[in-house]
Amino acid sequence: SIPTGPAGPLRFPDNFGWGAATSAYQIEGAAKEDGRGESVWDTFSRVPGRTRNGDTGDVAADHYHRYAEDLDLMRDLGLRSYRFSISWPRIQPDGTGAPNQRGLDFYRRLIDGLHDRGISPMATLFHWDLPQALQDAEGWESRDTAYRFADYADAVFRALGDRVPAWLTINEPKTVVQNGYLIGHHAPGRQDPDAAYLVAHHLQLAHGLAVDALRATGSDSRIGPALNLHPCYPAEDSPQAAAAARLYDGYENRLYLDSLLKGSYPADVLADLGPRSRMVQGIRDGDLAIISAPIDLLAVQYYTPIYVTADGGTEHRWATSEAEWQQIYPEGMYDILTRVTRDYGPIPLTITENGLPTPDTMGPDGTVDDAGRIAFLRDHLAAAHRAMAAGVPLESFHVWSLLDNFEWAEGYDQRWGLVYVDYPSQRRVLKKSATWYRSVIADAASERPPPGQPGPDGSASVSR
Numbered sequence: 001s002i003p004t005g006p007a008g009p010l011r012f013p014d015n016f017g018w019g020a021a022t023s024a025y026q027i028e029g030a031a032k033e034d035g036r037g038e039s040v041w042d043t044f045s046r047v048p049g050r051t052r053n054g055d056t057g058d059v060a061a062d063h064y065h066r067y068a069e070d071l072d073l074m075r076d077l078g079l080r081s082y083r084f085s086i087s088w089p090r091i092q093p094d095g096t097g098a099p100n101q102r103g104l105d106f107y108r109r110l111i112d113g114l115h116d117r118g119i120s121p122m123a124t125l126f127h128w129d130l131p132q133a134l135q136d137a138e139g140w141e142s143r144d145t146a147y148r149f150a151d152y153a154d155a156v157f158r159a160l161g162d163r164v165p166a167w168l169t170i171n172e173p174k175t176v177v178q179n180g181y182l183i184g185h186h187a188p189g190r191q192d193p194d195a196a197y198l199v200a201h202h203l204q205l206a207h208g209l210a211v212d213a214l215r216a217t218g219s220d221s222r223i224g225p226a227l228n229l230h231p232c233y234p235a236e237d238s239p240q241a242a243a244a245a246r247l248y249d250g251y252e253n254r255l256y257l258d259s260l261l262k263g264s265y266p267a268d269v270l271a272d273l274g275p276r277s278r279m280v281q282g283i284r285d286g287d288l289a290i291i292s293a294p295i296d297l298l299a300v301q302y303y304t305p306i307y308v309t310a311d312g313g314t315e316h317r318w319a320t321s322e323a324e325w326q327q328i329y330p331e332g333m334y335d336i337l338t339r340v341t342r343d344y345g346p347i348p349l350t351i352t353e354n355g356l357p358t359p360d361t362m363g364p365d366g367t368v369d370d371a372g373r374i375a376f377l378r379d380h381l382a383a384a385h386r387a388m389a390a391g392v393p394l395e396s397f398h399v400w401s402l403l404d405n406f407e408w409a410e411g412y413d414q415r416w417g418l419v420y421v422d423y424p425s426q427r428r429v430l431k432k433s434a435t436w437y438r439s440v441i442a443d444a445a446s447e448r449p450p451p452g453q454p455g456p457d458g459s460a461s462v463s464r
């Protein structure tokens with residue numbers, strides 16, 4: 001009976017966008033087809049020791065060839081919204097210049113297939129697969145890359161803009177900054193804090209320039225950023241831990257939220273970086289006005305809370321999933337959604353990622369029992385529902401992920417999908433969580449009140 005609250009089944013709005021998410025490099029494969037260029041992940045995944053088992057995205061879930069089958073899966077699940085990403089090196093193999101028509105054609109077929117099945121497309125422009133040619137020209141450390149991104153965005157908007165009602169610019173700038181440039185376990189594998197925050201600024205600038213590019217086409221599609229937000233709690237009850245958690249929050253959340261929605265970087269973070277830092281030196285007059293161009297929706301990705309100790313370290317408080325960085329804490333979903341609405345106003349929100357990896361195997365009867373994923377999603381949906389009841393304008397929810405896929409440095413060992421992928425055969429098998437999610441969506445539809453007779457609050461209930 002899911003998701004059900006203490007007072008019975010939870011009611012979600014009729015038009016709630018039940019969805020699932022993927023990204024290009026993680027599912028497409030076909031790395032050399034139809035004129036696709038190399039991305040930083042093609043390069044990085046080939047460096048010995050960088051990914052588990054030396055896995056690469058060369059084949060992945062072979063979605064480039066199997067997209068029609070995957071579209072049918074989405075229809076069978078009853079999805080209303082599908083979030084995917086467009087591969088920059090398919091559109092501009094070298095990161096600049098005239099768009100590659102065969103690359104655009106693939107996304108046109110995918111988008112048409114979504115419309116044919118009544119599923120609303122939500123497209124991310126950049127989910128980490130920077131063209132290698134731009135990386136060779138200093139990548140996101142170069143301000144020019146932000147302008148190259150705006151050109152790429154413009155080409156995509158002109159070709160596909162009329163068919164995509166919702167665009168997302170940059171997926172998780174923070175993860176590029178932290179994993180790509182601080183820890184170094186994502187492409188391009190750097191460990192350079194001074195570079196990292198200059199990269200943050202250029203990613204924010206790229207976002208703002210892409211928003212301008214969409215407006216310049218006269219499109220009435222919506223656009224926004226996709227941020228992974230981490231609620232940061234003091235690990236203990238002391239003023240030192242409270243202060244450390246506050247600064248940690250600055251780096252995790254306010255650096256991105258404040259620049260986008262308040263038109264300024266947080267003063268505590270700038271002070272901590274220092275006036276001689278490459279980032280502070282790299283901010284030019286007018287940049288913050290570009291970065292804070294009005295957006296239509298804010299995409300939030302929630303996975304885990306962070307507990308910050310007095311010395312600025314972190315601690316685990318809750319059970320982790322197979323991803324050692326993830327603590328399972330549904331209440332954090334409520335906290336982050338209500339906080340964004342409280343601190344930044346009633347901007348329309350979408351959850352574009354929420355999920356966990358589970359140790360899935362196919363049983364002898366051909367089923368995949370991922371009970372842990374059902375419990376996780378049920379509890380996070382319930383928390384999102386409570387946030388909506390508290391006034392958060394949340395319009396959709398996308399499970400990460402539709403399919404098992406290439407989980408970056410973890411390769412194919414971590415399985416995040418609603419749908420199991422048997423990689424040797426590329427066969428798709430609905431996990432129990434997929435059939436559960438299908439029934440959640442179907443019940444929401446079937447319990448919709450008859451036309452003209454809205455429920456007490458104009459919404460439909462969800463129960464089983």
Ligand code: PNW
Pocket residue numbers: 023026171172175228303304325353400407408416
């Ligand atoms: C996201 N963290 O990455 C990405 O958008 C997806 O491509 C990825 O597959 C998914 O989450 C699962 O990892 C994250 O350390 C990476 O908190 C790291 C973190 C969060 C999200």
